[in-house]
Amino acid sequence: MTTRHLYIARHGAADPFGTLTETGRRQAELLGKRLAALPITAIWHSPLPRAAATALELVRHLTDAPVAEAAELIDNIPYVPPAETMPASWAGFFDGYAEADAAAGRRTADALTERFATAGPAGNGVTERHEVLITHDYPIAWLVRHALEAPPARWLDLTSANAGLTVxxxxxxxxxxxxxxxxxSHLPVDLRWTGFRPGLRP
Incomplete structure (x- = not known):
């Protein structure tokens, strides 16, 4: 049976310009140490610098895994709910978001699931793959929603912390x-929950 394991993480904490902070580098280092014992076969990252830099930090601990950019992992809004089903708390978030932008975001989201959310043929006699995806909050939410077979709007309620691990x-x-x-659990208390809006932090 062909099996694919995805170890998905949001990039480390970054400054407003998208550069990893010292906190972000420490988070990435600890994530790399956690994954080091696994037979990782590939590391994929978003094209954005904060994700690429996080992936490079992981390479120090996952030295045998090839690293490559995947356009499908870009930070984007995967689905905009219709006005009649829009949660009231999110309505303002989508103000000014054009239909063309929403359609492009959905195409990217569909490409993400088509490429990664499948066992797929391993090929060359390989039946099991272990891959790391370094991406952003919204794509992680979309992949989890997809795995749950939940309605598209459910991605809005899922948030991931910087360097939080989803498998x-x-x-x-x-x-x-x-x-x-x-x-x-791989992060000490002072490095947890970054990336969460204040009202969502425990």
Whole structure:
């Protein structure tokens, strides 16, 4: 049976210009140490600098895994709910968001799931893959929503902390398994919950 394990993480904390902060580098280092014992076969990252820099920090601990950019992991809004189903707390967030932007975001979201949310053929006699995806809050929410087969708007209620780890497993002929979501046990208390809006932090 072909099996694909995705270890998905939001990039480390970054400044307003998208550069990893010292906190972000420490988060990435600890994430790399956590993943170091696993047989990682590839590291994919978003084109944005904060994700690429996080992936490079991981390479120090995952030295045998090739690293590559994946356009599908870009930070984007995957789905804009229709006005009649828009949660009131999110309505202002989408003000001025054009229909063309929404359509482009959905195309990117669909490309993301088509490429990564599948067991897929491993090829060359390989039946199991372990891949790291370094991306952003919204794509992680979309992948988890997709794994749950939840309505598209449910991505709005899912948030990931910087360097929080989500693990999804895909097996040929079976429904996806969410092994964990936004796990931060590899981070000390002072490095947890960055990236969360203040009202969502415990």
């Amino acid at each position: 999804l497993t895909y097996r040929a002929g079976a429904a996806p398994t969410i092994m964990m979501f936004n796990d931060m």
